[in-house]
Amino acid sequence: MNITDVAKKAGVSISTVSRVLNNASYPVKQETRERVLEAVRELGFRPNDLARGLLLKKSRTIGLVIPDISNPYYPELALGLEATASEYGYSVIFCNTGRQAEKLEHYVDVLLQKRADGIVLAGGGTDFTPVFQPLLDFDVEVVVIGRHYLPFLSVQIDNVAAAREVTTHLAELGHRRIAFISGPLNLTSVQDRLAGYRSGLEERGIGRDDRLVREGDFQSESGYSAALSLLQAEPRPTAIFASNDRMAIGVVAAAADLGLKVPDDISVVGFDDIIMASYMRPALTTVAIPGYEVGAYAMRLMLRLFAGEECSQITWLPTNLVVRDSSGPPRETEGFDVMKLERGGAEGRVLE
Amino acid sequence: MNITDVAKKAGVSISTVSRVLNNASYPVKQETRERVLEAVRELGFRPNDLARGLLLKKSRTIGLVIPDISNPYYPELALGLEATASEYGYSVIFCNTGRQAEKLEHYVDVLLQKRADGIVLAGGGTDFTPVFQPLLDFDVEVVVIGRHYLPFLSVQIDNVAAAREVTTHLAELGHRRIAFISGPLNLTSVQDRLAGYRSGLEERGIGRDDRLVREGDFQSESGYSAALSLLQAEPRPTAIFASNDRMAIGVVAAAADLGLKVPDDISVVGFDDIIMASYMRPALTTVAIPGYEVGAYAMRLMLRLFAGEECSQITWLPTNLVVRDSSGPPRETEGFDVMKLERGGAEGRVLE
DNA sequence: CTGAAAGCGCTTACAG
DNA sequence: CTGAAAGCGCTTACAG
Numbered sequence: 062m063n064i065t066d067v068a069k070k071a072g073v074s075i076s077t078v079s080r081v082l083n084n085a086s087y088p089v090k091q092e093t094r095e096r097v098l099e100a101v102r103e104l105g106f107r108p109n110d111l112a113r114g115l116l117l118k119k120s121r122t123i124g125l126v127i128p129d130i131s132n133p134y135y136p137e138l139a140l141g142l143e144a145t146a147s148e149y150g151y152s153v154i155f156c157n158t159g160r161q162a163e164k165l166e167h168y169v170d171v172l173l174q175k176r177a178d179g180i181v182l183a184g185g186g187t188d189f190t191p192v193f194q195p196l197l198d199f200d201v202e203v204v205v206i207g208r209h210y211l212p213f214l215s216v217q218i219d220n221v222a223a224a225r226e227v228t229t230h231l232a233e234l235g236h237r238r239i240a241f242i243s244g245p246l247n248l249t250s251v252q253d254r255l256a257g258y259r260s261g262l263e264e265r266g267i268g269r270d271d272r273l274v275r276e277g278d279f280q281s282e283s284g285y286s287a288a289l290s291l292l293q294a295e296p297r298p299t300a301i302f303a304s305n306d307r308m309a310i311g312v313v314a315a316a317a318d319l320g321l322k323v324p325d326d327i328s329v330v331g332f333d334d335i336i337m338a339s340y341m342r343p344a345l346t347t348v349a350i351p352g353y354e355v356g357a358y359a360m361r362l363m364l365r366l367f368a369g370e371e372c373s374q375i376t377w378l379p380t381n382l383v384v385r386d387s388s389g390p391p392r393e394t395e396g397f398d399v400m401k402l403e404r405g406g407a408e409g410r411v412l413e
Numbered sequence: 414m415n416i417t418d419v420a421k422k423a424g425v426s427i428s429t430v431s432r433v434l435n436n437a438s439y440p441v442k443q444e445t446r447e448r449v450l451e452a453v454r455e456l457g458f459r460p461n462d463l464a465r466g467l468l469l470k471k472s473r474t475i476g477l478v479i480p481d482i483s484n485p486y487y488p489e490l491a492l493g494l495e496a497t498a499s500e501y502g503y504s505v506i507f508c509n510t511g512r513q514a515e516k517l518e519h520y521v522d523v524l525l526q527k528r529a530d531g532i533v534l535a536g537g538g539t540d541f542t543p544v545f546q547p548l549l550d551f552d553v554e555v556v557v558i559g560r561h562y563l564p565f566l567s568v569q570i571d572n573v574a575a576a577r578e579v580t581t582h583l584a585e586l587g588h589r590r591i592a593f594i595s596g597p598l599n600l601t602s603v604q605d606r607l608a609g610y611r612s613g614l615e616e617r618g619i620g621r622d623d624r625l626v627r628e629g630d631f632q633s634e635s636g637y638s639a640a641l642s643l644l645q646a647e648p649r650p651t652a653i654f655a656s657n658d659r660m661a662i663g664v665v666a667a668a669a670d671l672g673l674k675v676p677d678d679i680s681v682v683g684f685d686d687i688i689m690a691s692y693m694r695p696a697l698t699t700v701a702i703p704g705y706e707v708g709a710y711a712m713r714l715m716l717r718l719f720a721g722e723e724c725s726q727i728t729w730l731p732t733n734l735v736v737r738d739s740s741g742p743p744r745e746t747e748g749f750d751v752m753k754l755e756r757g758g759a760e761g762r763v764l765e
Numbered sequence: 766c767t768g769a770a771a772g773c774g775c776t777t778a779c780a781g
Numbered sequence: 782c783t784g785a786a787a788g789c790g791c792t793t794a795c796a797g
Contacts, residue, residue, distance in 0.1 A: 063790055063791080064790065064791065065790080073767075073768085074767065074768045074769075075790090075792090076767070076768055076792080076793080077766090077767060077768075079791070079792055080767090080793090083792075084792095084793095087766095089766065089767085090766060090767090093766080093767085105546070105547055107522060107525045107526045107547070107551070108526060108790080108791070109467065109526070109528060109789085109790050109791065110526040110528065110791095111463050111466045111467040111472060111527070111528055111789085111790080111791090112467050112773085112789070112790035112791035112792090113790080113791055113792075114463045114791095115461065115463040115464050115772095115774065115775085115789090115790085115791075116772075116773045116790085116791055116792055116793090117773085117791090117792070120463060122506075122527075125507070130488040130491055130492050131488055131489065131688075133485065133488075136482040136483055136485075136487070136488045137483065139482055139507065140482050140483065140509055143507055143508070144509070147508075147519070147520075147523075152506050152508075152523055154474075154504050154505065154506055154507070155477070155491065155495055155505050155506070156495070156499075157491075157492055157495050157496070164499075167499070168499075170459060171504055173459045174459045174460060174461070174462040175462045175463070175474075175504065176461060176462065176463055194457070195457055195459070198457050199459070281688060281689075281691075281692040285692070307688065307689075307692075310689060310692045310693075311692055313692075313694065314692050314694050317694035318694070336633060336659065337633075337662060337689045339633075340633040340637070340659075340662045340663055340666050341662075341666070341693070342665065342666050342669035342670070344666075415773090415774055415775080416774065416775065417774080425783075425784085426783065426784045426785075427774090427775080427776090427785095428777080428783070428784055428785080429782090429783060429784075431775070431777085432776090432777095432783090435776075436776095436777095439782095440782060441782070441783085442782060442783090445782080445783085460774080460775070461774050461775065462775095463773085463774080463775090464773070464774035464775035464776090464789085465774080465776075466775095466789090467773090467774085467775075467788095467789045467790065467791085468774085468776055468777090468788075468789045469775090469776075469789085470789075
């Protein structure tokens with residue numbers, strides 16, 4: 062069933078049907094308009110967007126390329142992007158790369174073939190440069206999330222500042238031995254968080270000790286095992302800053318398994334503020350990333366690009382340190398009872 | 414840039430270009446083939462899928478309509494679906510209804526206009542019947558996840574059996590006052606879990622007490638407040654079965670806030686087995702739903718429908734009760750020390 | 766206010 | 782082995 066069937070049924074030409082359907086302001090006799098609408102309703106006609114797109118060179122489709130939807134940050138981002146897209150009549154094609162370079166290229170190919178109007182490239186861990194040429198060659202708008210590449214616009218959060226804030230928060234509580242568990246170090250966001258951690262230490266005059274830095278992989282398990290090793294070393298840290306919440310949850314589990322209390326024996330801070338963070342006991346201190354807003358903003362940027370408007374190269378969206386119960390003053394500052402529990406306690410005090 | 418440009422550059426007709434690109438087995442002189450491929454490469458040509466789809470009446474696109482991607486079950490499902498889809502050359506359009514009826518109709522309209530080859534309708538809470546007629550009218554395959562509707566195929570998990578298994582697991586540990594926190598009761602999956610809970614009670618000869626049943630909304634907060642009310646009632650339950658993990662996490666938080674130990678004072682079981690479940694302390698006993706498999710299977714079903722193969726109306730995928738540390742025998746069975754903690758303790762023993 | 770016609774970029778019988 | 786031509790279902794100047 063197509064526009065010709067509708068035209069026949071309504072006794073008009075396909076031009077008129079098209080006008081009634083697409084151009085509300087076009088002058089069509091009221092009676093004709095109603096006849097067309099009636100035919101559309103009776104036939105259950107839905108215009109073929111493939112034909113429309115072919116002609117107009119617009120598919121009303123956005124490609125969303127993300128590394129890993131299992132990371133709870135991305136569903137939020139996808140939600141914000143999709144809600145905004147759908148509000149403006151765009152559909153979102155969902156592409157999950159699993160951080161594999163060949164999948165990135167594959168998805169860009171597919172999206173280009175489908176003539177997506179825009180492509181959102183989110184997350185780190187994959188090198189985007191191999192797809193720059195095709196992206197530049199085609200008439201497609203690109204927005205990058207989480208990193209910045211010169212030919213394209215980007216939406217970012219300030220990982221350096223956020224991690225620095227976490228670190229100074231812990232320093233203000235009295236911590237001097239603050240450990241850091243990174244995510245995969247090939248991610249720029251992770252490099253930035255590490256840099257922010259170090260910058261925070263420096264700002265507070267705390268000497269850098271790389272034995273307190275571990276590389277994780279953003280999974281809880283890696284936070285768990287990194288914490289196990291950190292908490293059994295001597296002197297042990299009084300605070301652990303994990304660069305995402307899932308690893309922080311692993312840290313809390315490791316502390317519990319070692320019989321250590323959070324935050325009395327060990328303060329823990331995460332990053333992301335996933336839902337679970339506020340429902341753990343003690344509730345997790347963490348950095349809230351506005352995932353929904355990031356997605357929504359990326360789509361709004363896209364719409365401005367479609368409209369040919371000027372946009373700033375980088376948009377920084379604010380993070381928010383949410384202080385809950387998993388971070389508190391280290392036990393040492395409260396008295397000597399720490400000695401009973403903590404082998405590294407005395408040594409720890411030397412650092413004060 | 415289009416197929417004509419490629420043809421010109423290679424000095425052949427567009428027919429030949431098309432054949433080289435799409436029909437590997439079509440007899441084309443080796444030298445011609447190479448000239449075409451060379452031109453494609455040099456121009457960075459990507460065939461227009463809109464034109465292809467218009468002609469072939471195939472868009473190589475699947476619509477995924479889900480209620481709420483923030484529910485951690487759906488990203489897994491989306492991942493399984495998308496991975497399988499992309500493996501077979503299909504793209505996935507992501508549609509999040511937020512359980513709003515009008516959005517469901519909107520998305521079905523959009524997907525029909527985009528001439529999606531298939532539509533996957535997942536989750537409960539929204540009545541699907543209003544979109545049946547358009548779905549039936551169009552040449553589109555439909556797979557339903559989580560419910561069964563006669564005109565369509567479905568992939569389901571057995572919520573009744575899974576909830577019964579949880580309940581008998583708790584009964585076997587010695588629990589008699591087993592509370593249940595449901596999700597939104599308009600969801601068939603929730604109704605099924607409630608039915609399974611009751612069937613488990615009956616199977617173990619435990620009298621039904623509806624004061625032990627609360628309606629939640631799948632958010633942690635509702636589990637938290639339901640647990641607060643359950644745990645402050647008298648006699649209080651010795652076990653709480655929450656019908657998803659997020660609510661179970663709220664239950665654990667409420668128990669902690671009341672100074673109750675899990676599982677000694679109160680056993681807690683969830684449903685879903687989200688990643689967090691295994692990283693809580695105590696780790697959460699819960700029902701694992703194979704989200705990835707459900708998505709992957711739905712896509713495989715779709716492919717079989719495209720191929721015109723016979724498929725069974727309903728496919729049941731297995732759940733798995735994962736017993737961890739949050740469920741254990743009730744304290745009453747271990748001695749009188751319960752009296753110190755539990756106001757309802759003595760009364761509780763009467764029930765034994 | 767309405768319609769005939771061109772054309773978007775492909776695939777595929779059909780002819781050679 | 783190769784090409785000319787029809788046609789998928791639309792939108793929109795152009796003509797009236």
